[in-house]
Each structure stands twice: as structure tokens, then as C-alpha cells.
Amino acid sequence: MNVGHWWLWLGLLAQAAAWAQAPCALPAEAGARLASGPVQVAWRAEPAVIVVGQPFVVWVTLCPATAQLERVDATMPEHRHGMNYRPSLQDLGGGRWRAQGLLWHMAGRWELRLDVSAAGATHTLRQAVELQ
Numbered sequence: 001m002n003v004g005h006w007w008l009w010l011g012l013l014a015q016a017a018a019w020a021q022a023p024c025a026l027p028a029e030a031g032a033r034l035a036s037g038p039v040q041v042a043w044r045a046e047p048a049v050i051v052v053g054q055p056f057v058v059w060v061t062l063c064p065a066t067a068q069l070e071r072v073d074a075t076m077p078e079h080r081h082g083m084n085y086r087p088s089l090q091d092l093g094g095g096r097w098r099a100q101g102l103l104w105h106m107a108g109r110w111e112l113r114l115d116v117s118a119a120g121a122t123h124t125l126r127q128a129v130e131l132q
Contacts, residue, residue, distance in 0.1 A: 024063035031059070036123035039067055039116050043127075050131055052107050058087070058099040060114065065095030067118035072099040074110045074129075107131050 024040055026033065031044025040063040045056050060069055069089055075082040087101040104110055114125045 024065075026061055026063055032127060034114070034125040034127055036116075036125050037121070039063070039118050039123045039125070041114055041116060041125050043112070043114065050104060050129070052131060053103065053105055055101060055103045058102060058112070060097040060099065062095040062097065062116060062118075064118060067095065067116050069097040069099070069114065070117050070122065071113070071115040072102070073113045073115075074102065074104065075113070076106065076108055077111055078109060079106070104131050 026040055026042040031042050034041045034043075042061045042063075044059050046059060047054075047056060050056050058072060060072070062069060069091070072087050072089065073082060083103060084105060085101055085103050087099040090098040090100065092098060108131060110129045110131055112127050112129055116123045116125065
């Protein structure tokens with residue numbers, strides 16, 4: 001390889017490294033935020049107020065956008081049980097996901113769990129939610 005090609009490759013590698021480390025920005029209106037290592041997650045429920053016994057949707061934004069949402073689940077740690085239904089996941093592209101079919105059948109403290117895979121690792125992010 002001649003010197004000109006070497007500098008070209010070096011420049012391309014430096015640019016690729018800069019892109020890989022570019023800050024990840026979650027939209028301001030995305031909702032609650034969680035982080036685990038290089039993974040950032042923002043989520044919000046629809047409807048915004050979760051009601052006992054009523055199905056709801058969780059909208060999720062992942063950063064980096066190449067991360068994959070593998071699972072959405074919820075449990076009641078004090079009661080040692082989870083939901084009676086498993087939500088379905090829909091990849092909307094660009095790091096945006098929709099989890100449909102969640103239903104919390106009791107009032108109390110729920111723990112929302114999001115399993116996200118990124119860069120060959122799985123990250124589990126949890127957030128407590130008090131349901132009145």
C-alpha cells in the first residue's frame with residue numbers, strides 16, 4: 001500500500017470512530033429515561049395514566065438506534081407475580097418501538113422491565129411505577 005492510500009484509510013477509520021462515538025439524543029418528549037452502559041431508553045405509556053385492568057401501549061425510543069428491544073414485561077415484586085399477558089413488540093424503525101397489550105390487573109408497585117440488545121450484549125432496564 002502506498003503512502004497516499006495509507007492516509008486515506010487512516011482518515012476513514014478516524015471518521016468511523018467519531019461517528020460511532022457521536023452522542024445519542026433521545027427526543028425531549030420521549031418520557032421517562034433509563035440507561036445501562038451504552039444503552040439509553042426513553043418510554044411513555046398511552047394512555048398517559050395507566051388504569052387498573054385497562055390495556056395500554058408503551059412507546060419506546062432506544063439509543064443507539066441500532067439497538068433491539070427484545071422484551072417488555074412487568075412484575076409486582078412484593079406479590080411475586082407478573083402480568084397475565086405478554087405484549088407484542090413492533091419495530092417502527094430509527095430506534096422507535098411499540099409494545100402493545102400490556103395490562104396491569106392490580107393496584108400497587110409494578111416494575112417495568114425492558115430487555116435491550118446492543119453491541120453483542122443484553123441490557124435489562126427497570127423502572128418502578130406506582131399504580132393507583
